[in-house]
Amino acid sequence: MEIWFTAFHNVFSPMAMLFICGGVLMGVMLGAIPGLNSTMGTALLIPFTYAMDATTGLLLLAAVYCGGTFGGSISAILFNVPGSPEASVTGFDGYPMAKAGKAGKALGIAILCSCIGGLFSVGIMNLISPQLAKVALSFSEPEYFALAFAALTLIASLGGTKMTKAFLVGFVGLLIATIGIDPMSGVERLTFGWSGLIGGVNFIVALIGAFAIGEILMTAEKGSKIDGEEEVKVSTEFPSLVEMLKLKWNVLRSAVIGTLIGILPGVGATTASFVGYSEAVRWSKHPEKFGTGIADGIAAPETCNNAAAGGAMVPLLTLGIPGSATTAVIIGGFMVHGLQPGPMLFLNQPDLMYSIFLAMYVSNVFMLFAGVIVAKLFSNFRKIRYSILGPCIFVFATVGAFGISNSMSDVWIMFAFGLLGYVMKKYDYSVAPLIIALVLGGLAEESLRRGMRMEDYDLIAFLSRPISGTILAVALATFLYTLYSRMRHKPNLLAGEMKQPSL
Structure with a gap:
């Protein structure tokens, strides 16, 4: 109790609250701008923490991290331009809902579910951090491959009545994911002699291009404008209690998935959001509605990626191992003040650890207000005619893509x-399978090849391991059931698709 009283004093002092609230607001704004994210924000702020005491500086970095994880969903929902990679999944259903005149509802669901996911993960982190860290260390390459494979099976569900197209696009995404230096042999693959492809295809750049530029070109061809009455009046509308009760199991499942994936070193919120979305589709009674603009399609990824943010702090604080790119940067913040995160920090600086816990609680609650403020600011851009807004988005997307590296x-x-x-939108090919395969393809390939080497090239060993075997069995069973149910209800599905004009 004495440690908690000290933490309360540290966090609720006027100066600390100013930095926490300001950090959350800054993080949300950075996340909402394509090309910027919480990783960049925390890296830029580390030099400014020199002049602060260790507690205040680290609370600021944690606040920016929390806010930045959510911020990308604002631009994803309003303009189909993910501000950060973890928000790309939110756009699958958020943007269609916004186009249907329910942008305020989509923003409200995203903000509230982000808050719930963040609070859940911080609560778990506060209670059983050491135990969760031990679970994370039990994951090896076969388990990582099983997670990636489970998320990739989402392609079958997203295909709807066009499964052949979905699989084709997914294979193209997996092929693109192999471009660059082979992680095992160091050999160049599919670079065609161009040095720009040696490092592979940055999936953030691909997201900005496929979603933002593709949408601009489609809208320009149609000659449409975002200037209707429903489009202009965007006001954040939080879901009612009845609506949230309908989402309760989806939110709870996504919070658990996000927290567990977040504690896995190096995986991060992006993978968590894809896995959470895939599980929401897998457990839904109406999987065909995903991608058309439903609340479940927003609640799952937003709960997951913010839960992963809290989960990623577990290996950082308990073992000194970063759980994501941003927590790797936060380690620099610790070291600036002469601190080494890890188990000894709980013994030597317990008040600092509990101050960080409490600050993340406060940050996730304040995110409700910061999200509304920034969403209102960005929604005003929808009042602009698309003939003006489109080129502006084009310029910002170009600057954001250039600024990444x-x-x-x-x-x-x-x-x-x-x-x-x-071209894909024009010929009715879904972009979602391409992005899913591109994001998860690298993780799947690398973990599969390393796992095969680790198990002496015995693929059966992947199934014999308790965790990976369970995940693979469930994923494979649901994948086959999806194929069976689609073919049973649509016996001429594949034949009908093959008759359609293709690229």
Whole structure:
């Protein structure tokens, strides 16, 4: 209790509250701007923490982290331009809901579920951090592959009545994910002699191109404008208690998934959001509605990615191992003040640890207000005619793509994916399977090859391990059931698709 009283004093002092609230607001704004994210924000702020005491500086970094994880969903919902990679899944249903005149409802669901996911993970982190860290250490390459495979089976569910197209797009995404240096042998693959592809295709650049540029080109071709009465009046509308009760199991499941994936070193919120979305589709009674603009499609990824943010702090604080890119940067914040995160920090600086816990509680609650403020600011852009707004988004997307690694190669890759996204939309190919395969393809390939080497190239060993075997069995069973149910209800599905005009 004495430690908690000290933590309350540290967090609820006027100066600390100012930095926490300001950090959350800054994180949400950074996350909402394509090309910027919480990782970049925390990295830029570390030098400013020199002049602060260790507690205040680390509370600021934690607040920016919490806010930045949510911020990307605002631009994903309003403009189909994910501000951060973990928000790309939110756009699958958030943007269709916004186009249907329910942008305020979509924003309200995203903000509230993000808050719930964040609070859940911080609560778990506070209660059983050491135990969760031990669970994370039991994961090896077969378990990582099983997670990636389970998420990739989402492609079958997202295909709807066009499964052949979905599988084709998914295979293209997996192929693109292999571009660059082979992680095992160091050999160049599919670079065609262009140095810009040696590092592979940055999936953030691909997201910006496929979603933002592709949408701009499609809208320009149609000659439509976002200036209708329903589109202009965007006001954040939180879901009612009845609506939240309908989402309760989805939110709870996503919070658990996000927290567990968050504690796995190096996995992060992006993978968590894809896995959470895939499980929401898997457990839904109406999987065909996902991608059309439903509340479950927003609640799952938003709960997951914010729960993963709290989960990623578990290995950082208990073992000194970063659980994500942003927590790796936060380690720098610890070291700036002469601190080494890990088990000894709980013994030597318990008041600091509990101050961070409490600050993350406060940050997730304040995110409700910061999200509304930033959403209102960005929603005002929808009042602008698309003939003006479209080119502005194009410019910001280009600057964001260039700013990721200060390379013109990323800009050309963004343009290429923009054209690809446009062609896919024009010929009724879903972009979602491409992005899912691109994001998870690298993790699946690398973990499979390393796992095969670790198990002496015995694939059966993947099934014999308790965790990976269970995940693979469930994923494979549900995948086969999805195929069976689709073919049973649509016996001529594949034949009908093959008759459709293709690229």
